Amino acid sequence: MLKPLRSHQKKSQSKVFNNSEPEVSMIFRQLFDEESNTYTYLIADKNTSEAILVDPVLEQVDRDLKLLEDLNLTLLYCLETHIHADHVTGTGELRERTGCMGLVPENAHTPCASGYVKPEQLLTVGSITIRAIETHGHTDSHMAYLVDGTHLLTGDALLIRGCGRTDFQSGDAGELYDSITQRLFVLPDSTFVYPAHDYRGNTVSTIGEEKRLNPRFVDIEQPNPLLRTRQDFVYLMDNLGLPMPKKIMEAVPANEACGKRAKALAN
Ligand SMILES: [Fe+2]
Secondary structure (H helix, E strand, C coil): CCCCCCHHHHHHHHHHCCCCCCCCCEEEEEEEECCCCEEEEEEEECCCCEEEEECCEHHHHHHHHHHHHHCCCEEEEEECCCCCCCCCECHHHHHHHHCCEEEEECCCCCCCCCEEECCCCEEEECCEEEEEEECCCCCCCCEEEEECCCEEEEECCEECCEECCCCCCCCCHHHHHHHHHHHHCCCCCCCEEEECECCCCCCCEEHHHHHHHCCCCECCCCCCCCECCHHHHHHHHHCCCCCCCCCHHHHHHHHHCCCHHHHHHHC
16 A cells, blocks of 8 residues: 655655746757767757757658657757768758758858858857857868857767768868867866767767777877877878768768758659
8 A cells, every 4th residue: 555655755746846946948959860870969949949950860850840849949050060971961951841041161062051150150049059169170161069168069070989080071180189189178078078970879978088088089098098199199090991981972962962962862
C-alpha cells in the first residue's frame, strides 16, 4: 500500500509543479543526421518565437519544420558554418518553404545566399546574440558562432577530441591552428563546444576539455601535455591520409547553389 506523503515530500512535490520558477528564454536543440553524422542546431527565443537553424541537412528538412511547428517558432535564418563536403544543406529548401534568409560566411562561393556573415558580426534572435568568429583553415570561408557567450558552435574547425581536415576545399592546416589557438582557445574554459559532426557518440565538450585533451592540439602521450607547435600540428594534419568524403562530388557544387542543385538532380 502507498504511504501518505510526509510534509517535506509534499513540499518538494509542489516545487516540481510550481510554474512560477524563472523561465530560461533560450531554446537550444541539438539535432542529428545519422547518415552524415551531422549536428544541426536550433536556437530560438521563447519570448519572441524567433528561431535560427545552423547547418541544416537537406534530408532532415521535414524533421526541422515539424519541430519549428511543434514549438510555435518562426524561422528567421538558416546559417552555415561553411560550405560542406559531406552532406547537402537544407537551407535552399527551408528558404523556399518558410521565407527565411540563408546566410553563409563571407567569401563563401554561394551567389544564391541571402546574405554574408562577416567576422565579429552579431546576429540577434529575440534577446539572443550570436557572434561570428572567423575560423578559416578547414575551408577558406569558415565561421564559428558563439551563442549568448556560452554555447560555441564550432562547425568543422574544432571537433570533440579532433578537428576538421585541411586537405581540400582550400584548407590550410597552419591557418586552422591559428584560428583555434588564437580565437577559440582564448574563450573561457567553461564555454560549451558544440561541433558540426561527431563520429563517436559525443554531443558536447568544453573549451577547457579540448585544450587539455584534444590530441590534434596537445600531445596527450606526454606526462605533462603542452600545446603542440604550429609546425607539429601542420605535420600531423599533412599526414592523416584520410579517404575523400563519399558525397564530395555532389555536396560541394550543390551547397554552392544553396542545396538546390541536388534536388534538381534527384527529380
Ligand atoms: Fe566540413
